[in-house]
Every structure is written in C-alpha cells, then in structure tokens.
Amino acid sequence: MFTYSFLQHYWWFIISLLGGILTFLLFVQGGQSMLFSLTKNEDERRILINVLGRKWEYTFTTLVTFGGAFFASFPLFYSTSFGGAYWVWMAILFCFIIQAVSYEFHSKPGNTYGKTTYQVFLFINGLLGTILIGAAVATFFTGSDFIVNKGNLTNQLAPVISQWGNEWHGLEALLNVRNWLLGLAVFFLSRTSAALYFVNRISNENLEKQSRKAVLVNALPFLVFFLSFVIWTLLAEGFAINPETGVVFMEKYKYFFNLIEMPAVLVLFLLGVVAVLWGIGGTVFNKNFKKGIWFTGVGTIVTVCSLLLLAGYNNTSYYPATPDLQSSLTIFNSSSSEFTLTAMTIVSVLIPFVLAYIFYAWRSMEKNRTDIADINSDDHAY
Amino acid sequence: MELLDVSLVNWSRAQFTLTAMYHWIFVPLTLGLGIIQAIMETIYYRTGDEKWKHVTKFWMTLFGVNFAIGVATGIILEFQFGTNWSNYSWFVGDIFGAPLAIEGILAFFMEATFISIMFFGWNKVSKKFHLVSTWLTILGATLSAFWILVANAWMQHPVGMEFNPDTVRNEMVSFWEILSPFALNKFLHTVWSSWIVASLFVLGVSAWFLIKKRDIDFAKKSIKVAAIFGLTASILTALSGDGSAYNVAQHQPMKLAAMEGLYDGQNGAELVAFGVLSSDKKAYNDSVDPFAFKIAFPKALSLLAYRDINAFVPGVNDIIKGGYESKTGDKLSFTEKQARGKVALQALNDYKKALAEKDTVSAASHKSTLMANYNYFGYGYLETPEETIPNVPSIFYSFHLMVILGMFFIALFSVFTFMSFKKNIILEKQNLFLWIALLSIPLGYVASQLGWIVAELGRQPWTIQDVLPLKASVSGLSVMSVKITLFLFLTLFTALLVAEVRILVKQIGKGPHEESK
Numbered sequence: 001m002f003t004y005s006f007l008q009h010y011w012w013f014i015i016s017l018l019g020g021i022l023t024f025l026l027f028v029q030g031g032q033s034m035l036f037s038l039t040k041n042e043d044e045r046r047i048l049i050n051v052l053g054r055k056w057e058y059t060f061t062t063l064v065t066f067g068g069a070f071f072a073s074f075p076l077f078y079s080t081s082f083g084g085a086y087w088v089w090m091a092i093l094f095c096f097i098i099q100a101v102s103y104e105f106h107s108k109p110g111n112t113y114g115k116t117t118y119q120v121f122l123f124i125n126g127l128l129g130t131i132l133i134g135a136a137v138a139t140f141f142t143g144s145d146f147i148v149n150k151g152n153l154t155n156q157l158a159p160v161i162s163q164w165g166n167e168w169h170g171l172e173a174l175l176n177v178r179n180w181l182l183g184l185a186v187f188f189l190s191r192t193s194a195a196l197y198f199v200n201r202i203s204n205e206n207l208e209k210q211s212r213k214a215v216l217v218n219a220l221p222f223l224v225f226f227l228s229f230v231i232w233t234l235l236a237e238g239f240a241i242n243p244e245t246g247v248v249f250m251e252k253y254k255y256f257f258n259l260i261e262m263p264a265v266l267v268l269f270l271l272g273v274v275a276v277l278w279g280i281g282g283t284v285f286n287k288n289f290k291k292g293i294w295f296t297g298v299g300t301i302v303t304v305c306s307l308l309l310l311a312g313y314n315n316t317s318y319y320p321a322t323p324d325l326q327s328s329l330t331i332f333n334s335s336s337s338e339f340t341l342t343a344m345t346i347v348s349v350l351i352p353f354v355l356a357y358i359f360y361a362w363r364s365m366e367k368n369r370t371d372i373a374d375i376n377s378d379d380h381a382y
Numbered sequence: 383m384e385l386l387d388v389s390l391v392n393w394s395r396a397q398f399t400l401t402a403m404y405h406w407i408f409v410p411l412t413l414g415l416g417i418i419q420a421i422m423e424t425i426y427y428r429t430g431d432e433k434w435k436h437v438t439k440f441w442m443t444l445f446g447v448n449f450a451i452g453v454a455t456g457i458i459l460e461f462q463f464g465t466n467w468s469n470y471s472w473f474v475g476d477i478f479g480a481p482l483a484i485e486g487i488l489a490f491f492m493e494a495t496f497i498s499i500m501f502f503g504w505n506k507v508s509k510k511f512h513l514v515s516t517w518l519t520i521l522g523a524t525l526s527a528f529w530i531l532v533a534n535a536w537m538q539h540p541v542g543m544e545f546n547p548d549t550v551r552n553e554m555v556s557f558w559e560i561l562s563p564f565a566l567n568k569f570l571h572t573v574w575s576s577w578i579v580a581s582l583f584v585l586g587v588s589a590w591f592l593i594k595k596r597d598i599d600f601a602k603k604s605i606k607v608a609a610i611f612g613l614t615a616s617i618l619t620a621l622s623g624d625g626s627a628y629n630v631a632q633h634q635p636m637k638l639a640a641m642e643g644l645y646d647g648q649n650g651a652e653l654v655a656f657g658v659l660s661s662d663k664k665a666y667n668d669s670v671d672p673f674a675f676k677i678a679f680p681k682a683l684s685l686l687a688y689r690d691i692n693a694f695v696p697g698v699n700d701i702i703k704g705g706y707e708s709k710t711g712d713k714l715s716f717t718e719k720q721a722r723g724k725v726a727l728q729a730l731n732d733y734k735k736a737l738a739e740k741d742t743v744s745a746a747s748h749k750s751t752l753m754a755n756y757n758y759f760g761y762g763y764l765e766t767p768e769e770t771i772p773n774v775p776s777i778f779y780s781f782h783l784m785v786i787l788g789m790f791f792i793a794l795f796s797v798f799t800f801m802s803f804k805k806n807i808i809l810e811k812q813n814l815f816l817w818i819a820l821l822s823i824p825l826g827y828v829a830s831q832l833g834w835i836v837a838e839l840g841r842q843p844w845t846i847q848d849v850l851p852l853k854a855s856v857s858g859l860s861v862m863s864v865k866i867t868l869f870l871f872l873t874l875f876t877a878l879l880v881a882e883v884r885i886l887v888k889q890i891g892k893g894p895h896e897e898s899k
Contacts, residue, residue: 054502057494060453064460065486071464072483075475075551082461083468083857090465090867093458094874100454101878104446110888112881150550153469153854154731156763160469160858161550167860336476337546337553347484354491361495361515364507379439380446380501 007341008331009313011073014348016308018066019137020301023186025059026130027197027293028052030190030218032099033126035119038198038210043372045119046107046382050375051201052194053103053382054365058358060100072344076148076334077319080162084146085136085170092132099125103382127187134186136170138179140311141233141255143320145172148327165323178236181229188222189300196283196293203369212283215292219280230307234259239317241330248317248325258314265313269306275299393864394466394856399838400868401458403831404875408452408882410830413527413573414580414615415445416520420513421607427513437603439504440894441584442516444886446501451882455875460486466864470845470855477543477554478533485529492522527576528569535565538837539633540846545756547733547749552849564629568837571622574615575833578791579826581612585798586823587890589816598810600894605809606802613795620788624686630840631687634847635696636770637840640777642683643672644697647706651695653682656782659775666698666771698774702767714758716767723762726755760849769851772842776835784832787825794822 002010031052039045071078082089098121105111106118145165152161166172173179195214198207238254241247251257259266279296282289312318312331319334321327335341368374375381419441426434460482463471471478499507499515507515536542542559543552554560585608591601631638639645642654645666657676664670684693700706704715714722729752736745764770797815801807810816841847845855 054498057453057497060457061486061490061494064457064490065483067460067464068479068483068486071471071475072479075479076472078464078475078479079468079471079857082464083466083471083859086465086857086859086863086867089461093461094870096457097454097874100457101450101881104450105881105885108447108885108889109892110881110884110886112884113877150472151731151734153473153550154727154734156727156854159763159854160856161472162468163858169859169863336479337549340476340480340554343554343557344480344483347480347487351487354487358491358495361499364511365499365503367506377505378502380443380504 002342002345004338004341005332007338007345008335010345011335011341012312012318012331013309015066015070015073016305016312017301018062018069019308020303020305022059022062022066023189023304024193024297024300025055025062026133026186026190027193027297028056028059029126029129030187030192031126031194031197032122033130033187034191034194034214035123038207038214040206044204044207046375047202047204047207047370047372048198049103049106049122049382051198051370056099056103060096063096073336073341074329074331074334075336077329080146080148080329081144081319084162084164085144085173086164087168088132088136088170088173092129092136095125095129095132099129107382126190130187130190131183134183135173135179138182138229139173140308140318141238142176142178143239143322144170145323146321146327147324148321178229178232181225181232185222185225185229188218188225191218192222192280193293193296193300196279196296199283200290200293201366201370203371212287215280216284219284239320239325239328241315241317241332243315246332248320248328248330250325254316255310258310258316261314262309265306265309268302272299272301272303272306276303387861388853390859390861390864391852391856393861393868395852397466397864397868397871398462401455401462401871401875402834404879405452405455405459406831406834407827407879408448408455409527410576410579410826411448411583412445412452412523413520413576414578415441415448415583416523417577418580418584418607418611419445420516420520421611423513423516427509433599434603436894437600440600441604442500443889447882447885447889449497451878454878458871466857466859467845467855468857470850472551473850473855474540474552474846476551477536477560480554480557481529481533481560485526489522489526489529493519493526496522524573527573531569531572532561532565534837535562535568536560537846538568538841539564539629540849545753545759547730547752550730564633567622567625567629571619571626574618574622575830577615578612578619579830581608581615581795582791582822582826584608585612586820589819590890591893592810593813593816593820595810597893602802602809605798609795609798609802612791613799616788616792616795620792623785623788627686631695634841636698636701636772637777638687639696639698639701640772640774640840641781641836643774643778644695645672645699647694647696647700649684649694650681650692651683651687652678652680653686654678654782657778659778666702666768698771702770716761716770719758719761720764722755722758723760723764726752726759727762729755757848760844760846760851760854763851763854764843769843772840777840780832780835780839784829784836787829791826791829794818
C-alpha cells in the first residue's frame with residue numbers, strides 16, 4: 001500500500017511532530033525555572049507549582065514516547081545516540097528523574113529533604129533539561145563524533161557496531177557555539193511559554209503582572225538565540241545525501257535549499273514563527289489578551305516540526321557523523337524494516353484519538369482560572 | 383577498535399539490575415492499588431456512602447506518592463536499552479522497539495491524562511466521569527505493563543522475526559506471533575502477582591490501624607476488599623505460575639533445570655518441594671549430588687513441565703551434551719551449537735566481504751551458509767559450556783522461596799476473607815493475625831523481586847534467548863562511565879526511596895480524613 005520510502009518519511013514526520021509537541025510542553029520546565037524569580041512569597045510559589053503540577057506528566061510522557069517512537073522507527077539512531085552520547089542523555093535523564101517526584105513529594109510531611117530541595121530539583125530540571133535537550137537536537141544539524149560499522153558484530157572480541165570518537169560521550173557538543181544557541185533558545189522559549197501559560201491560567205493580579213513582564217524579558221533573548229541559530233544553520237554547510245548512490249557529502253547552504261525546495265515546509269515554518277510572535281506580541285501589548293499560550297504553543301509545534309523536517313527530509317542526513325560522513329544516519333539507513341514501520345503506522349492511526357481524549361480531559365479540568373483559594377480547597381494540592 | 387572489557391558487561395548488568403529492581407519496588411503497588419482504589423470508588427459511587435469516599439481518597443493519596451517514584455525510576459529503563467545496550471538495540475530493535483513505542487502512545491498518555499482528573503477532579507467533574515478516570519488510570523498502567531511484558535517475553539522466547547544479513551539485524555515478520563501465549567501468560571502472572579503486593583499492603587496497613595484501635599470502620603472495609611482481592615490474585619497467580627513454568631520448560635530448558643537444581647535429566651522427573659543445595663558441587667559435570675537435602679514429589683516435574691508423568695526432563699548436563707529426546711526437537715550439544723554459531727558468524731563476515739568485492743556468486747553461497755546455521759548464531763560468541771549455565775543456586779532458591787511465599791499468601795488471604803465475613807469474629811481483637819498481616823507487607827515485595835530474578839537471571843547468558851548473548855549486546859563505553867552512573871543511580875534512588883517510605887508512613891499515621899477513632 002505504502003512504499004518503504006513513504007513510510008520512512010511518514011515516521012520522520014511523526015518524530016518531528018513529537019519533537020514539536022515536546023518543545024511546546026517544555027513550558028512546564030520553563031515555569032519551574034522561574035519558581036523563585038517570578039514569585040514573592042510561598043503562596044505564589046504554591047500557585048505556580050500547582051498549576052504546573054497538573055501538566056508535568058504530559059511533558060514527561062511526551063519525552064518518554066519520543067524516545068520509544070525513535071527506538072521503534074529509527075533504531076540505529078536510538079542505539080548510536082543513546083549508547084554514544086551517553087553523558088548528555090544521562091544528564092537529561094537525571095534532570096527528569098528528580099522532577100518526577102518533586103511535585104508529589106515537595107510539601108508532604110516526611111519528605112526528608114525539605115520543600116526547598118524539591119523546588120531546587122524543579123529548577124534544575126527547568127534549567128538543564130531544556131538547554132541539554134536543545135543542544136542535543138542541535139547536533140542533528142552540527143554533527144556528532146561517532147562511527148558505525150555493522151561488520152563489527154562478527155568480531156567476537158569487539159562486537160560493538162557504533163563507537164563514539166571520544167571519552168566525553170556527547171558532552172563535547174557543549175563546545176560548539178551553535179549547539180548552545182539552540183539550547184538557550186529552547187530554554188528561553190520554555191520560559192516565555194510558561195509565562196504565557198500563567199497569564200492564561202492564573203487568577204492572581206501580581207502573578208499575572210509579573211508573568212506579562214516575563215513574557216517580554218524572555219522572548220527577547222529567545223528571539224536572538226533562535227534567529228542566530230536559524231540564520232547560522234541556513235548559511236552553513238549541511239550533510240546531503242546523493243539519492244542515487246547514498247553517499248553523504250557536505251553541501252553549502254543545504255538547509256536553506258531544503259527550505260526553498262520544500263515550499264510546504266517553508267510555509268509551515270513561517271506560519272509557525274508568526275503564530276509564536278502573535279502570542280507573544282498580543283500578550284505584551286494587550287493587557288486583556290490571555291490566549292497567547294495557544295498561539296505560541298501551536299506556533300512552537302509547527303516551527304519545531306518544520307525545523308526537524310529540514311534536518312531529515314530532502315536527502316539530508318539527520319544525524320551526521322563528523323569523523324566519517326558515511327557513518328551518518330539518514331531516514332533511509334537507520335529506520336526499522338518496512339514491516340515494522342507498516343505495523344507502527346497502523347498503530348499511529350490511534351494518535352488522533354489519544355489527542356482527542358487529552359484535549360477533552362484538559363478542557364474539563366480547566367473551566368476556570370486558578371487562584372490560591374482553589375488550591376487550598378483541593379486536598380490533593382501540592 | 384577497543385576490545386570489549388568483560389567487566390563492562392557485568393557492570394552494565396549490575397546497573398540494569400539495580401534500576402529495574404528499584405522500579406519494581408513501586409510498580410506492583412501501583413498496579414494493584416490502582417485496582418483496589420477503583421473498586422472502593424465504585425462501591426462509593428454505587429452506594430453513595432461518603433465513608434467509602436474517604437476510604438478511597440486515603441489509598442489514593444498513598445497511590446499518588448508511590449506512582450510518582452515509579453515514574454521517576456521508570457524513565458531510565460526506557461532509555462537504558464539504548465544507553466547501555468546499544469548493540470542489542472540495533473540487533474533486535476526492529477522487533478523490540480515497537481512494543482515500547484506502543485506503550486508510550488497507548489498506555490502512558492492514558493495514565494498521565496486521567497491521573498490528573500483522578501487526583502484533582504473530585505470537585506471539578508461529575509462522579510461518573512471521576513470514576514471512569516480512576517478506572518482509566520489503572521487501565522493505562524496495566525496496558526503499560528502489557529506492552530513491556532510483551533517485549534520481555536519476546537526476549538525469553540523470540541519469535542516472529544527473521545535475520546537480514548544486509549542490514550545485520552533481526553526483522554519483524556509477524557506482529558501477532560509476538561503476542562504469543564508465552565507473552566500473555568507472563569503478562570497475567572506479573573500483573574496478578576502485583577495485585578498480591580498491593581493487597582498485602584492494604585491488609586497490613588489496615589491491620590496496623592486495628593492494632594492501634596484507630597479508624598476501625600475504615601480498616602475493616604479496607605481489609606474486606608484487600609482480602610478478597612488478594613485471595614483471588616493469589617490463586618490466579620498460582621495458576622499462571624504453572625503456565626509460566628510450563629512455557630519455560632518448552633522454550634528455556636536450561637532455566638527450568640536451574641529452577642529445579644536438575645543436573646541429570648530423568649524420565650518421570652521429581653519436583654523438589656524444598657531443598658538445600660550442596661556446596662560440594664563445584665562443576666556441572668562432576669558427579670557430586672547437587673542436593674545436601676531435599677523433599678521431592680516423584681514424577682511431578684515431568685507432569686507439570688510436559689503434562690506427562692513419564693516425560694524426560696533434561697538437566698544441565700543433558701542440555702550441554704545433547705542427544706536426548708527433546709520436546710522442542712533440539713538435540714544438539716553445546717559443542718555442535720557453538721561450531722554452527724561460529725560458522726554463521728564467519729559466513730556473515732564473508733558475505734559482507736563478498737558484497738563489498740561485488741562477488742555475487744560467493745555472496746550467495748555465504749548467505750546460504752549463514753541462514754542454514756543462523757539458529758545458533760548467538761552460540762558463536764560463547765567459548766565454554768559453563769557460559770550457558772545461569773547461576774543455579776540464585777535461581778533455585780529464588781524460585782522455591784517465591785512459591786513458598788505464594789502458598790503462604792493464599793493461606794493468609796483465606797483466613798482474612800473468612801474472618802471478614804464471619805459475623806461472630808471481632809477482627810480488631812485478632813491480634814496475632816493482625817500482626818502477621820502487618821509483618822507480611824514486605825513479603826509481597828520479596829516474592830515479586832524473586833520472580834524477576836528467576837526470569838532474568840535464568841535467561842543468562844542471553845539477552846535474547848539463544849540469539850544474542852550479553853557480551854555482544856553492550857554499548858561501547860568505559861567501565862568507569864558505567865560505574866559512575868550506577869553509583870549515581872544507587873545514591874539517588876535510595877535517597878528517593880527513603881523519602882517515599884517516610885512520606886507513606888506519615889500519611890498512614892495521619893489516617894483517613896473525617897474518621898473518628
């Protein structure tokens with residue numbers, strides 16, 4: 001019914017979409033990173049924690065599903081990147097482990113380490129989780145230090161097929177300025193989105209005022225870092241694939257050409273950017289505008305999705321190997337078999353139903369904005 | 383290219399064991415308590431009795447604390463196949479990755495969505511929607527267990543795939559075969575045994591309230607639900623346990639031999655009910671009796687393993703020597719399997735070389751040799767027969783202790799079910815049984831972990847039974863890297879466990895709201 005190539009493209013789209021959704025949902029992390037800067041007392045902190053606390057599992061689950069979907073659809077990426085960029089992924093995982101318990105534990109008697117410790121955990125997750133995920137994704141454009149040789153499997157004394165080229169196992173990505181640009185862009189975007197979310201959800205005059213200020217204060221560096229990353233990437237060399245031979249080679253302005261040669265992606269990218277700016281601008285310039293999170297949120301999903309499509313579509317290597325270009329991963333050489341992709345495609349038909357019940361549940365819980373009285377009357381409040 | 387450090391394999395195993403066992407402290411309580419609280423909320427919904435609402439909310443608070451740390455310890459497992467077992471992830475990821483992805487899409491999102499309504503929606507949504515959310519939360523958790531257990535079952539009994547020499551990996555050819563009877567039985571056994579853990583928890587905590595003469599009505603209501611639920615779960619676990627062992631006999635004979643301490647097979651093999659292994663036995667092929675002492679039922683192992691009281695059950699020596707009449711049809715000795723495995727490895731190597739040299743005739747010949755010997759591919763990595771023998775004492779004692787505990791649980795829940803319904807028994811005065819119930823809480827956890835020791839240690843040296851050994855499965859990392867992350871996980875998880883236990887104890891001490899002493 002579908003060709004293998006179609007299925008590979010389809011699954012790279014799903015991965016890109018999940019990446020976009022994850023980036024949007026990182027507003028939870030952004031909010032966590034502002035726990036101390038946005039609030040002036042414990043009540044306000046409690047409001048933020050509870051408003052974020054009703055959403056943290058969506059981000060966590062999306063991250064886990066992102067990993068699982070990558071494993072199922074592009075297992076060579078899963079094995080090469082996680083097994084190779086070990087320290088980056090471990091750092092990300094530790095950030096999220098400490099987040100997972102913090103909401104539930106932080107105000108409970110007997111939590112052993114005190115409320116502040118868990119709030120610091122949330123802050124660490126907010127700061128490092130976003131920057132590291134952003135930097136890790138940037139390596140899709142900047143490359144990583146690994147070699148893949150499947151023939152190693154027959155060497156009984158050294159059967160490992162993907163080898164990382166240095167002992168830093170991924171941390172060396174932080175020496176690349178372009179990786180920092182995307183990491184910081186994700187960090188400031190997450191804070192901007194969080195502030196927009198607070199404007200939408202919280203019924204507290206001071207918090208709303210501080211949040212509107214925070215939108216502007218964070219949106220400006222976000223735009224600087226994001227635009228710097230995008231412009232640099234569009235002007236840089238990219239990792240192109242010869243469609244006939246499968247050979248990977250460096251091509252000038254590769255990502256720029258991808259954008260031009262895929263007008264649908266270009267349009268999506270631009271619409272996404274406009275939506276992000278609309279959400280931010282509307283909130284900054286109009287005191288009555290509270291729906292900014294939805295424009296920025298949808299815009300984020302669309303923009304990030306298009307960026308990732310640029311990385312993997314149009315004969316581009318999405319996970320380039322800098323010491324040996326021919327070890328680079330493409331959607332063609334790293335994907336699961338046609339059978340598995342077909343089986344997973346059938347499962348993916350259920351995704352709209354999942355989104356529908358999430359939407360329904362989200363709306364049923366958020367009929368009114370939240371204030372301290374709501375939290376005090378909720379016996380499961382954090 | 384660096385040579386593989388054998389200690390890297392062992393430290394990677396240790397890390398996976400540590401993280402999995404920590405995760406498994408919390409998951410059974412989630413799986414079982416999720417059902418118990420849903421039953422209690424259903425009773426509240428149907429009767430309108432507010433006391434059942436308070437009962438439900440009390441257990442739900444404990445559920446929430448436990449769930450959070452279950453999630454925290456679970457995320458590393460999702461990614462650890464990649465971080466520490468990258469060769470494995472490539473070699474079998476085409477089959478193994480799909481259940482993990484489905485787990486995320488179908489199960490985790492259901493849990494994450496409806497748990498929010500369950501915790502925070504009491505005053506925001508209708509009673510009916512809230513009840514549905516409580517059930518959907520545990521349905522999500524159970525579905526999550528289903529998919530990960532399908533994946534684990536496939537490691538024990540790999541089916542539905544074919545090796546592709548061009549991509550150098552196994553590829554799925556049948557999705558439905560993966561949902562095998564082995565997988566279904568494993569899922570049921572694991573989930574039902576989790577219900578035991580939760581039932582013991584509820585029973586024990588409720589018993590504490592009765593010992594303290596507190597919240598008596600709440601405690602009795604909880605005991606009634608826990609006793610019946612626990613008894614049902616214990617019986618179902620025993621039945622599915624038999625199914626598990628039967629499957630092991632068919633597909634993992636070495637594991638069964640280890641479970642029973644069986645070195646020399648027999649027709650009409652006996653089942654060891656209780657035994658002490660001899661420390662004089664140093665090698666699988668010395669003639670020392672493996673048992674210092676045992677109580678056994680004649681022919682019972684043959685009956686349970688093959689449903690035939692005279693069937694031959696192979697021991698460790700038979701599996702290594704080969705040549706016995708096997709129900710699975712595999713009579714080859716270790717030496718023969720190893721030889722074929724090495725032929726397969728060499729043939730794959732030669733095939734790749736021939737392709738690179740564009741020698742299609744040689745390539746076809748090597749491919750044919752490879753596929754003819756592929757069933758023993760994994761044996762090509764092994765050097766000695768000892769490598770195929772898992773740690774017999776650990777598996778033997780784990781298995782037998784787990785079964786003994788299982789029988790104790792049936793007895794305990796039977797007694798409490800009886801006492802809960804017998805009108806002339808005053809439960810709060812049965813101090814001896816209440817203390818037994820309280821002290822039995824950790825036994826459920828112990829039995830549950832022992833089951834996993836049998837399942838996973840019994841599969842050694844394989845990550846995928848007969849297909850891929852551990853030494854060919856690891857990532858190319860330094861031993862120091864793995865030691866560091868293992869130490870960090872140990873420290874963090876232990877710290878969080880301490881916090882979790884203290885919070886639970888405090889929450890229990892607070893008691894259910896609105897109840898009078």
